[in-house]
Amino acid sequence: MAIGAWGDAGDTLMIAAPLVALVGVTLGIPRVPATVTLPATAAAAAVIRAAYLGSPAVVLAAAIVGGALEAFTPLSIVAGAMTLFAVMDVTGCLSWATASLAGVTGGHPVAEAMLIGWSFGHVVEGASGFGTPVALAAPVLVTLGHEPVAAIAACLLFNTLATVYGAAGTPLSYGFDGLSLSDADRIAIGLRSAVLLTAAATVVPPIAVCILVGPRVAARSGLFVVAAVVSFVGPLVGLAAMSIEFPALLGGLISVAITSGLAWARIGLHDEPPHTMEDPHMPPPPRTEDERGRAHPGCGLGQLLGRCRRRGRESGSRQATSGTAPPGTPTASVPIDEETGQVPGTVEGDSGTSDSSNTSPPTVSPGTEDVAVDEGAAIGSIADLSPRKVPHSETSAEAQQVPPRFVEPAWLVLLSRTFPIWGSVALLALTRVQAVGLGDLLRRTDPHFSIDLRTIGTLRVSAAAVISLSDIMGSTERWAYATLYIPALCPFFLVSAASLAYWSIRTRNPFWATAHRVGRGVASRLVAPAVALTGALILVALLRNDDGDAPGSAPSPAFTLGDTLGRTLGAGWLAVAVAVGSIGSFFSGSTTVSNLTFGPVAVAAAGRLPAVSVRSALALQAVGASAGNAVCLANILNAKAVVGAVSPTVRGVSEATFVRRTVAGWAAFWAVATAAGSALFLTVWK
Numbered sequence: 001m002a003i004g005a006w007g008d009a010g011d012t013l014m015i016a017a018p019l020v021a022l023v024g025v026t027l028g029i030p031r032v033p034a035t036v037t038l039p040a041t042a043a044a045a046a047v048i049r050a051a052y053l054g055s056p057a058v059v060l061a062a063a064i065v066g067g068a069l070e071a072f073t074p075l076s077i078v079a080g081a082m083t084l085f086a087v088m089d090v091t092g093c094l095s096w097a098t099a100s101l102a103g104v105t106g107g108h109p110v111a112e113a114m115l116i117g118w119s120f121g122h123v124v125e126g127a128s129g130f131g132t133p134v135a136l137a138a139p140v141l142v143t144l145g146h147e148p149v150a151a152i153a154a155c156l157l158f159n160t161l162a163t164v165y166g167a168a169g170t171p172l173s174y175g176f177d178g179l180s181l182s183d184a185d186r187i188a189i190g191l192r193s194a195v196l197l198t199a200a201a202t203v204v205p206p207i208a209v210c211i212l213v214g215p216r217v218a219a220r221s222g223l224f225v226v227a228a229v230v231s232f233v234g235p236l237v238g239l240a241a242m243s244i245e246f247p248a249l250l251g252g253l254i255s256v257a258i259t260s261g262l263a264w265a266r267i268g269l270h271d272e273p274p275h276t277m278e279d280p281h282m283p284p285p286p287r288t289e290d291e292r293g294r295a296h297p298g299c300g301l302g303q304l305l306g307r308c309r310r311r312g313r314e315s316g317s318r319q320a321t322s323g324t325a326p327p328g329t330p331t332a333s334v335p336i337d338e339e340t341g342q343v344p345g346t347v348e349g350d351s352g353t354s355d356s357s358n359t360s361p362p363t364v365s366p367g368t369e370d371v372a373v374d375e376g377a378a379i380g381s382i383a384d385l386s387p388r389k390v391p392h393s394e395t396s397a398e399a400q401q402v403p404p405r406f407v408e409p410a411w412l413v414l415l416s417r418t419f420p421i422w423g424s425v426a427l428l429a430l431t432r433v434q435a436v437g438l439g440d441l442l443r444r445t446d447p448h449f450s451i452d453l454r455t456i457g458t459l460r461v462s463a464a465a466v467i468s469l470s471d472i473m474g475s476t477e478r479w480a481y482a483t484l485y486i487p488a489l490c491p492f493f494l495v496s497a498a499s500l501a502y503w504s505i506r507t508r509n510p511f512w513a514t515a516h517r518v519g520r521g522v523a524s525r526l527v528a529p530a531v532a533l534t535g536a537l538i539l540v541a542l543l544r545n546d547d548g549d550a551p552g553s554a555p556s557p558a559f560t561l562g563d564t565l566g567r568t569l570g571a572g573w574l575a576v577a578v579a580v581g582s583i584g585s586f587f588s589g590s591t592t593v594s595n596l597t598f599g600p601v602a603v604a605a606a607g608r609l610p611a612v613s614v615r616s617a618l619a620l621q622a623v624g625a626s627a628g629n630a631v632c633l634a635n636i637l638n639a640k641a642v643v644g645a646v647s648p649t650v651r652g653v654s655e656a657t658f659v660r661r662t663v664a665g666w667a668a669f670w671a672v673a674t675a676a677g678s679a680l681f682l683t684v685w686k
Helices: 007-028 034-051 057-070 072-091 093-105 109-127 132-143 148-161 163-173 183-200 204-213 215-220 222-240 247-265 300-322 394-399 410-432 438-442 489-507 511-544 557-588 591-607 614-630 633-643 648-652 655-681
Strands: 448-452 458-462 466-470 479-482
Touching (some): 007 034, 007 557, 007 655, 034 057, 034 633, 072 093, 072 132, 072 410, 072 633, 093 109, 093 132, 093 247, 109 132, 109 163, 109 204, 109 215, 109 222, 109 247, 109 410, 132 148, 132 633, 148 183, 148 614, 148 633, 148 655, 163 183, 163 591, 183 222, 183 614, 183 655, 204 215, 204 655, 215 222, 222 247, 410 438, 489 511, 511 557, 511 591, 557 591, 557 614, 557 633, 591 614, 614 655, 633 655
Antiparallel strands (some): 458 466
């Protein structure tokens, strides 16, 4: 049914025009940032709805206000992830985790990619979603020495294989809400999606590894890549046949265990010479080798770890006989800031510091050279541990040392240093696993109190701290924010505060002063993502919202587009179904939001294709939405903001650069998933 004056063809062209322009500008003009393109596209969509589709002003106002409010959800999650990594940085947990991961993977770049970007990323996706895996995995890879743009691009591609089941199945449960689906329907959709994702996994992970380490390095360790991929997709399919909540979370945990064992045993890994990463798009970084021969290009933390290991070899035999530290107790020295003459972040008069006259040679217990435990370092700002502040002179770094303040048992070192990660994952799992029941409790909207804001709407706050605004601008538009359920306050801010408090007590540094520095740094890096994400989600609302329930009201632009495509293309709709889902993720930043926006499109198209069931159509939509995370502007902006804490130069890289790096992987995903879907859904799963 045509809405505008130019018929179905005119409706399709006018609705699609802003989206096509957004894609073209993003890929064609690198100098135009997303902070400009996304708000401009939203403004163009609003003008088209008002001038051509004739939408009432109240509907447009509600979509704009509701979309702007929706942006608070991803922004709060990004702020939480950035805060977590900033706290890990200033407390030394990040450098310790880097050294430990290097010990598990042997410093092998392919093992690092598959363990952190692939396996661990799926655990985080299954527990959290919302683009969190990229925000967590990419900066870890960067601190291990990988090139920042390549690390983000690889993690974006890795993240396309599990978002269907992200946040304990939210894209299938909430994303297809309102489509009258039973639990059996959702499981069937999840299983069909898992089969298509398995097909896509034959091409996407290898492409991601090639982006990160180069084709030759990836090919030499191809057996390891295949084994790591199978360790996830095998459990994924089996779990998807039973549940929509656990495939990514449990499959990721199984994959972490298997991949760690493979890396430790060096199965399928080819020994690599120093600096084998190939990146034709970036100039070669400076090279600093550690004892494993692994290059840490331009990474101050990598240089610190390399020095600690070299000093450990030199002092190991002396340490074994001197008895200065109990056997098995990992310790390491701390570099002194050349500009201040102090340990990074310390204040004068701190009892934990000492002048150079009282320092002693660094000690590393035999057999523990690869574990760098910085027990004497106090807490400072993010800049204190950035590559700019770590001394590059071996002489100055080794001339001034601070003896370790604490001697801890190994198990306590492990728990305290990894608490930010395991604490976050544990809280995410507890709040999302249905059997626990906390998730439903944290999302309760009753009992509540309400405040009438007149034209703006009705504000409600429940006992579970769920904040909602209904009847926005007099329309049916509604917004809600589950404060304790959205992965921001719990777990990221909560775990960050607990970790910072613990290390402030241990190092006797002021908690609030350090928290203020961390918060100020996070806020300064959040401005650009806030502008872009707000524009993106206003655009989503303008496409998704219809003109109301009154007789004769026009359907939403998204539904109109899908209905027209279904009638025009017929069975050919299968060829564009994955691409349609990807478009939703491209500008919305969420598989769930893409399903909410284009789920009705898939249902409308399936209604005109007797050979394709609704289950199959929605599986193609879900898989396409997952694929769209490879080119998702919101995830790119989020990753840039978080990685910018450890590699500031990445903030100046345009979004188009990342999209160009990942678009080949997306195209391969689309081709394989479309072929597999057409073959299966027209024959076996009709």
